Amino acid sequence: MIKSNMLDGKVVIVTGASSGIGRAIAIRAAEHGAKAVIVSDVVETPREGGEPTASEIRKLGAQSVFVKADVSRKADNDELVATAEQFGGVDVMFANAGITLKTDGPEVPEEDYRRLMSVNLDGPLFGAQAAARQMKALGKQGSIVLMASMGGISGAGITVAYSTSKGGVVVMAKSLADALGPAGIRVNAVAPGTIDTELLRTSPGIAQASEGFRQRTPLLRLGKPSEVGDAVAFLGSDLSSYVSGTALLVDGGLLSVI
Ligand SMILES: NC(=O)c1ccc[n+]([C@@H]2O[C@H](COP(=O)([O-])OP(=O)(O)OC[C@H]3O[C@@H](n4cnc5c(N)ncnc54)[C@H](O)[C@@H]3O)[C@@H](O)[C@H]2O)c1
Numbered sequence: 475m476i477k478s479n480m481l482d483g484k485v486v487i488v489t490g491a492s493s494g495i496g497r498a499i500a501i502r503a504a505e506h507g508a509k510a511v512i513v514s515d516v517v518e519t520p521r522e523g524g525e526p527t528a529s530e531i532r533k534l535g536a537q538s539v540f541v542k543a544d545v546s547r548k549a550d551n552d553e554l555v556a557t558a559e560q561f562g563g564v565d566v567m568f569a570n571a572g573i574t575l576k577t578d579g580p581e582v583p584e585e586d587y588r589r590l591m592s593v594n595l596d597g598p599l600f601g602a603q604a605a606a607r608q609m610k611a612l613g614k615q616g617s618i619v620l621m622a623s624m625g626g627i628s629g630a631g632i633t634v635a636y637s638t639s640k641g642g643v644v645v646m647a648k649s650l651a652d653a654l655g656p657a658g659i660r661v662n663a664v665a666p667g668t669i670d671t672e673l674l675r676t677s678p679g680i681a682q683a684s685e686g687f688r689q690r691t692p693l694l695r696l697g698k699p700s701e702v703g704d705a706v707a708f709l710g711s712d713l714s715s716y717v718s719g720t721a722l723l724v725d726g727g728l729l730s731v732i
Contacts, residue, residue, distance in 0.1 A: 478506050485564050496515070497522055503703070503710070506707045564608055574673060590635050692731060
């Protein structure tokens, strides 16, 4: 695994970081030199676990704590970002948490639709608001990265609600980039393709479609969570200092071909 110092000295927050891509983002942030990584999730042990992830990060030499926060609740985002003060304030906010639905599609039930939107769309907005407020207060020219998906750039009938939420995240990043740019704060989205995680395996429609996606992907394989971690580390770092308002596809080329 390639290591670097591109996040040297940075204080990083990752939501939904107890498992899957979020966990990989948090660990890769430490491997790319972050000073502190705040590992956050709605529950401590969805799968790999928040405390074990923070402990792994401490072994890599970065400071790390686990903070429980439900991203759909504005107050939880505010409290989460406040915990970064002990490390000097947040430099990089990775709003990664997101869910899929077993009931997605054109007839998605209202309750499920609202729950998905509250996590996938409200979550990144509240997280970005809290982070930007603290960055401005501390005079930090930080970076905010919102988790979209290739499903937010191209639609799919099996993920009507999910794709709608992720498309919203792409435009949210552009709008916030405009609003926060004058303060020196950059906002980008990352749009992964088919990444081999539990979310993929436990979403029946997506799991079924993923073999087809794999065959059509120019690189002929699914992505690894750590590969998304590396892409967002770049967006969080000063190496991307003139990159704002974009949605970076990390999809092995899948959306680039007919
Ligand atoms: N796996 C893929 O192929 C893929 C592709 C594109 C985008 N994504 C996106 O990447 C992100 C991470 O997905 P993943 O594949 O690692 O799935 P995952 O299920 O492993 O991780 C999602 C994490 O979010 C947490 N979470 C759920 N609701 C939350 C809430 N209300 N508040 C805080 N945390 C909450 C879960 O506990 C979990 O740890 C999601 O936003 C997903 O939409 C995944």
